Amino acid sequence: MIRTASFVRNSCLRYWMDNEKVGQYDLSRQCKILASEFEWAKKLNSMARQASAERAWASIKRFYDNCQNPSIKKKGYPKFKKGRTVEYKPSGWQLSQDRTAINLRDGFKAGWFKMRGGFDLNYYQQSQIKRVRVIRRADSYYCQFCIAQERLEEMKPSGNAIGLDVGLSSFYTDSNGCKVDNPRYLRKSEKRLKRLQRQVSKKKKGSNSRKKAINKLARKHLKVSRQRKDWLVKLARCVVSSNDVVAYEKLTVKNMVKNHCLAKSINDASWHIFFDWLEYYGKVMGKIVYGVNPQYTSQECPNCKQMVKKTLSVRTHLCECGCVLDRDEAAAINILAKALRELSRGGQSQTSSLELVNANGHINLCQLSESLVGKLSG
Ligand SMILES: [Zn+2]
Numbered sequence: 001m002i003r004t005a006s007f008v009r010n011s012c013l014r015y016w017m018d019n020e021k022v023g024q025y026d027l028s029r030q031c032k033i034l035a036s037e038f039e040w041a042k043k044l045n046s047m048a049r050q051a052s053a054e055r056a057w058a059s060i061k062r063f064y065d066n067c068q069n070p071s072i073k074k075k076g077y078p079k080f081k082k083g084r085t086v087e088y089k090p091s092g093w094q095l096s097q098d099r100t101a102i103n104l105r106d107g108f109k110a111g112w113f114k115m116r117g118g119f120d121l122n123y124y125q126q127s128q129i130k131r132v133r134v135i136r137r138a139d140s141y142y143c144q145f146c147i148a149q150e151r152l153e154e155m156k157p158s159g160n161a162i163g164l165d166v167g168l169s170s171f172y173t174d175s176n177g178c179k180v181d182n183p184r185y186l187r188k189s190e191k192r193l194k195r196l197q198r199q200v201s202k203k204k205k206g207s208n209s210r211k212k213a214i215n216k217l218a219r220k221h222l223k224v225s226r227q228r229k230d231w232l233v234k235l236a237r238c239v240v241s242s243n244d245v246v247a248y249e250k251l252t253v254k255n256m257v258k259n260h261c262l263a264k265s266i267n268d269a270s271w272h273i274f275f276d277w278l279e280y281y282g283k284v285m286g287k288i289v290y291g292v293n294p295q296y297t298s299q300e301c302p303n304c305k306q307m308v309k310k311t312l313s314v315r316t317h318l319c320e321c322g323c324v325l326d327r328d329e330a331a332a333i334n335i336l337a338k339a340l341r342e343l344s345r346g347g348q349s350q351t352s353s354l355e356l357v358n359a360n361g362h363i364n365l366c367q368l369s370e371s372l373v374g375k376l377s378g
Contacts, residue, residue, distance in 0.1 A: 001044060001048075001086045001104070001106075001108050001110060001134070002083060002084060002085065002086045002136055003043065003083070004040055004041055004043070004086075004108075005048060005049075005051075005052045005083055005085065005086040005087070006052070006081060006082060006083025006084075007041065007053050008031060008034060008041060008049050009053070009056045009081065009083060010043070010056075010058075010080045010081065011030070011034055012027045012030055012031070012052070012057070013054045013056045013059070013060070013078055013080060014080075015027065015030045016056070016078075023053075024057045024061075027053045027056060027057050028050055028053050028054075029201045030053065031049045031052075031053045033049060034049070035049060040139045042107060043104060043106060043107025043108050043197070044086075044107065044108070045088060045091060045092030045107075046088040046108035047088065047090070047091055047092060048086055048087060048088050048089070048092055048106070048129075050086070051087040051089060051131075052083075052086075052087070055087075055340050056078070056319065059076075059078040059079075060078050062076060062078075062378070063075060063076055063077055063078055071301055079190065084135055084136045085133055085134065085136070086133070086134050087131055087132070087133045087134075087162055088104075088131065088133070088134075089130070089131055090129075090130070092104065092105065092106045093132050095121065095126070096112070098122075099121040099122050100114065100115055100142060101113060101114050101115060102115060102132070102290060104134070109315065113141075113143075115143055118246045119145075121145065122136050124147050124149065128147050128148050128149055129145050129146070130146045130147065131145075131146040131149055132144070132145055132146075133145075133146070134222035137218075137222060138215055138218030138221070138222055139219050139222060143250060151284050152284060152286070153284050153285050154286075155241060155285045155286065157243065157244050158242055158243060158244055159312060160242060160243045160244060160245075161243060161244060161245035161246075161247070161336060161340065162174050162175055162176070162239065162243045162245070162247070162336065163175035163245055163247040163248070163333060163334070163336025163337075163339065164239070164246065164248045164249070164332060164335065165249060165297070165328045165329075165331040165332040165335055166248075166249065166251075166267075166271050167299075167328050168267065169315075169328070170328070171267070171270070172332075173326065173328035173329055173331070173332050174329075174332050175329065175332040175333045175335070175336045177326065177329045179328070180235070182267075182270075183231060185227065186224070186227060186228055186231065187196040189220070189223070189224040189227060190224065192220060193217070193221065193224060194221055196213070196216055196217040196220050198215060199213045199216070199217070199270045200213045200214055200217055200350075210327035212355045228270060228273075228342065232270060232274045232277060233277050235274065236274055236276075236277035236278045236280075236281055237281050239278065240278060240281035240282055240285055240287050240289065241281070241285060243287065244287055244288065245287070245288045245289075245290070245336075245339070245340070245343070246278055246282065246287065246288070246289045246290070247291075247292060247338070247339030247340070248262040248275055248278065248289070248290075248291050248292075248318050248334045248335065249290060249291070249292060249293075249294045249297060249331075249335050250291040250293055250294060251268070251271060251272065251275070251294075275291065288343065290339045290342070292335055292338045292339050292342065296334075297331045297334040297335050298310070298327065298330075298334075300332045300334050301317065301319040301321065301330070302323070302325070302330050302334050302337065303319065303321050303322075303323035303334040304319065304320075304321040304323065306319060306320065306321070310327065314327065315327050316324050317329075317330040
């Protein structure tokens, strides 16, 4: 099923590459043609086929959108992918009476699968489940349920506002001068990751032992990314619940370019996830989470607004007006001030990323941590 889904996606992409003026509807039509041409493509549930075509279109559309935007240098021409997922809409699957097993019942007749994990599906109505996604990962198969559910938490206003500046020396520095570092266990696991990576490159290409080493590395990657996500989500929740306004620095594509420094690239990804969760919790708790453009935030003096040029190695902010601050703290104060300025001007027209967060299916009413789920379903 997973292979067929990626076959449909890649075929749609090929069709778009080979023909001119292909739109979204042409791709769904192409889906039908594929089903009539290939016996196995017909076996896949028709809505799952459509979902695969939609994914092809999503990557094409992202490419088109990037082409319209001159500030994005890398346009990201759509690539063929070895898929890991298949997505079902309301049909093609069925839950058991106690909702601990799922039956995938399209032409492939995959049958019943028992599900393990910490999420109780009995909490929701059957009609709330909008999509079901089956994912292959290094350690097992996973089933994601996208559920339409309003999540709101009443919070008393705390009267605090905070600005966050992210940097390499610490995970973030806030406008009160507090620094948060990456936890030690994460740094430790990242060291082990490097070791396993070396093990893979030592093995002969195409050998069985290399395959085993790759799987070991992939499992470790999964574990570390779960640990990291768990930590990030808790941190984001903590930051949003104790402040009314959270200002952060929007990461630009320019400084998110792929780099070979492991620590840097991990941090890049982590900040992205962290900001997404900040916005998510902002919506859940009714708080303001605002991203500002990073221009000049590290150069301006928060006291007298004068530009004080510093290179990256200068860690303290020293100004003629007598203002002495930690470099990152000064930046965090600037970020907060900039956000408050823009907010009072009524600049709260940020595009909502809630849909995106929802599409990723992160509504977790059980409040179970990801790492625990990982352990249970491991
Ligand atoms: Zn100054």
